[in-house]
Structure formats: C-alpha cells, structure tokens
Amino acid sequence: MSKRWDLVVVGAGPAGCTLATLVKKHEPKRRVLILEKCPGPRHHIGESLLPGIVPILKEMGVFEKIDSAGFPRKIGANYVWGRGREVWENDFNDVNVKEMIERRGGIPEKIEYAWQVRRSLYDEILLRHAQENGVEVLRGTAALEPIEKAGRVVGLRARGAAGERVLSCEFLADCSGQSGFLSRFKKVREYNPELKNVAAYAYFQGAPWKYSYNGHPDKTKIFICSTGCGWFWYIPIAKDIVSVGLVTSQAHLKSTGLTPEDLFQKELARCAEVAPLLARARRIEDFDGSGQSFFTVNDWSYLNVSASGPGWLAAGDAAVFVDPILSSGVTLAHLGAHRAAYTLLTQWSRSSAPQRAGLWRDYDLFCRESAEQFLALALFWYGNDRRAEKWWGRAKELQKAWLPVEMSDHLAFVTVSAGLTRFYERAFTAAGLASERALRPKDLPFYVSVLGESGALEESAARAYADSDRPRLLFPFVEEVVYFPAPGGARLQPAKRVRFVKRDPKIGLNDALNPRLVVTRYHLQLLGLIDGARTAGEVFERAAKLGVPAWWLEGPARSFLTELSIQGVLSAVPSKPALAGKGA
C-alpha cells in the first residue's frame, strides 16, 4: 500500500458525493478519494426529489448548479389512490399560498420546491462539484473487498482499467447503493418482509410534462396512481421526457407468469389515468446510453442492523432503503451522508474512545430513525385502500410525535412527504452550525437574551436579531406560545404549542409556517438550559429539574443537543436522555 487516504468513499451517487464534499470542505487538508465503478455518467433510478435536501445542497455549495441545470422544478405530488379515483392535490407550499391569497392576494415570490431529475446528470453535477472541491476521483474502478487488520477496516482491494490495486485508508465509507459492497461483507443488512417489490419502467417522449400551477407555469409535479396490482409513477424529468414506472410485489409478478415488460403494458392499458397521458407518446430507445429501452429493478426495503464499525461506515442506500412510494431515497442518502460527514469530522477531533463510540452509536441510531417515518407511512400506505383523509391522519400522528405544533392533517402529510422530518431540521441546524459558526459557546447568551426572563419572546430583541448579520435561525415572529408549566423561578421551558405569523416583509410569507423554523424555536428555549453547561448530561439534569416532558427530551431536544455535541459545544450526548423527573 503506497499512499494512505483519510477517507475512501465507494460510490459516486448522492450519498458518496455529499460525504466526500462536506469532509473536504470542512477539513481541506484531508485526503479524500471517491471510487466509482462506472467509467462515466450512468443511468440510475430515483428521480423525484424532496425539498428536504435543499439545505444540504446549499451547504455543499452545489445548490445553484443544480437549480440552474434546467431540471423541472417540483412543487409537489398528486395522487390517485385506492377505491375513490379523485385526485389528491399536494403542494409543498399550499398552506402558504392559501394564506397569501387570503391576506394579500397574489402569488408568493418564492415557493419551496425540489426537482425531478435525470439522475445521470444530477449525479454528474454532484461528482464534478466534489472534484472541484479537491476530492480525488477514480472512475471505472470497482471496490472488490475490504482489507482488515485486528478487526478494523484499513483499506480495500479495487479493480480498474489498469488492473487490481490496494488502497489504504483510515476510514472506508460504503456509499455503493443497493449493491452494499461493505454491508454485504459485514452481513448487516435486514430486509423488511412486508415490502418486497419490483419496479418496471421506461422513458417516453411526446407526453404532457408540465403541470401549470397558479401562475407558475415553470413548475411541475409528479403523479402517483394506484392500479389493481400496485402503482404507477409518472415523473417528468426533462423537457419532453417522462419517466413512467410500475411498482408491484415480487410475488404478484411471479404469479402472473408475465415478464415485467408485459405486465407493465397490460397494467398501463387498463389504467384510466396514465394510459391517456401516453396515448401520443413514444418510448425512448437506448435511454441515457444504457442500450436499454426498458428497465427493471428490485425494490426491497431494508435496514443495516449497524451502519458503522471500526474503520468503516455505510450511508445512503448502502445503509437503508425505504420503498419509493414517498420519493424518500435520495433525501435519505443526502441526509445520512451529511450526518456521516459530521460524525467523522467530530471523531477526528476527539481523543476519547468512549466519546468516539458514542458518536457512532448516535450515527447508527440516526440512520435507523431517519428511515422510520417514511417506512411507517409506506407500510400504512400499502395496507390501506381508504380515503385520502386516512393518510393525512396517519401523517399527523407521525408529525405530532416529534413536532407538537398545530397543523392540519393535510399539512402534516405535505410536511412529511416533503421530507421535512425532524431529520431535515437536524441537517438544517448542523448546516447553520458548521457554515455560519452560529453556536459557539460565546454566542449562547445572545440567544438567551432574545427569549427574555419570562420566557416570552422580546420582539425588539428578535427584530435586532433578524436585522443582524447572524444566521437567521429566528425568522418568524411568534403570535402565540403556550408553555408547559415550569416550577417557580424557571427561566425557560419548552413550548407546548407555537403559532407563528410572519410580519417582516423582508422575510416573505413563504416561511411563515415552515416547520423547520418552528423547531428552531425549541432550540432557542433549549439554549436557556445550555447556557453555562458543559455537558449534555448537565443539560438533561437541568431539564429534568424543570419538569421538562419526556417527548421533548426524546425528540427535538436530543437532536439539537447532538448537533451541539457534534460541533464540540458540549461533550457527547447520551443516546437516551434521562427522562423528566428521573435526573440525568
């Protein structure tokens, strides 16, 4: 082994590029290498993205490149599902639009959106961006097997055009997608017995690809439509190119005795919603230089029992995959890799073995929990053939478990299905912490003073904050806050219910009900507990004395404390905080 890398990443998909770029960005002296088995841009499924990835793309510095690449902008998803065939409209921003219309009339200037992408181009932009940031890249080189010494991964064997070679590294990251190069060696993958599906898909030209939306003709949506044996996706991925796929269970496909392509054609012919859209369209031959005009892919949901170990980690599909019904895969890949980057950066800065172990335990937990919300909704989705309200209600249950804010069932669904889970908020917070250095200990008293002695927001302080050049964690203005009761003398306590209203014209109405901002309000309250504390244990102890409820410590508080820990503001956070009243 000649050269030693600090980090070797296997796979140049969204997960691999995110991890490599962020590590290099924050520690430019580190030697980071991506290995990608394909020699050039390659076809991939996973085309409908969620707004939850936006803060990560911004932090990577690649947002503008993606946004200006000409991908159709996605503002939501429409569904026809179950027995009723009415269309369920879901717009990422519909509540805000409604408010805008009611209060001022007109259309908001800015809409939360993601994109529908041709993955060969999307992933190529990410990879080139990683290279521009100093990441080295070996294309056309496949990882063959890890090399271990005394139970620790210390390198790998790889094969490229020039033959086989050995690469030595301090850390090996498996971002190889479903093939799970390292996860398979480690035998850590567990499949979900209820979600063993298969997808058959193709690309069409000459089909409608625009969805005209309240004066935003440049925006599009995806369309999801159930059939007798599964569901179709209809995703415009470029001007005049639509991706259409059928998802069905592996067992059903087998029972029909048909090829995936024949089943696709048969179901398409009887799908009253999708068939007319393709009536004048033609299937694209040799899509993306793949030599194929029709594709099939396994769609089995799984989770690694462990996403890290001595000298290695897995991120993205290599660690976890959840059925595509909610378009969550790329979001989970960016999110998991973002988390992996911070965990790695932090472990490099810590000398204590228990602290390092705690960080990786937290990473494992993060991978598991970040998939849970999507998995819970996917399982519910497949298990039911009822009215839309049932799905909205289920999403509300999931949302309430981590964010006890008043919102309609429908908005809760839009929130979850936009990828705005508490993990999105974690990423947002970490981005703020890392890129803007918002939360150094010396900054903390400022945040506390914003809240004031009574725990109520002091508007003048808030306004000063909003006008300052500090990171804008406190955009919204609070209309109503209902606090949990706190013992006498307590300065701060978590809010039970928070309602925001946007008053500052500079901010724009769009963010008024943005859940991520609601969560940062909790963070501000938490900072009151953190002020002067050195360890997370101390914070929990104070919280317990104040009678802070368990759900808050388990959810918003824990995720934020973990961010602070990762940034070195506090020492490691226990994976399960002490519950209220029980001490730390």
Ligand SMILES: Cc1cc2nc3c(=O)[nH]c(=O)nc-3n(C[C@H](O)[C@H](O)[C@H](O)COP(=O)(O)OP(=O)(O)OC[C@H]3O[C@@H](n4cnc5c(N)ncnc54)[C@H](O)[C@@H]3O)c2cc1C
């Ligand atoms: C039917 C279906 C539909 C989907 N639809 C959506 C959707 O609409 N929206 C969404 O967000 N997600 C969707 N997904 C999920 C999405 O495809 C993945 O979650 C996403 O691509 C994961 O990104 P990644 O970076 O982890 O892995 P990948 O994108 O798979 O990248 C892994 C890379 O590793 C490389 N590689 C593999 N093995 C090796 C090796 N041994 N050595 C070197 N390189 C290697 C591969 O060539 C590849 O470039 C869908 C998935 C399926 C199955």
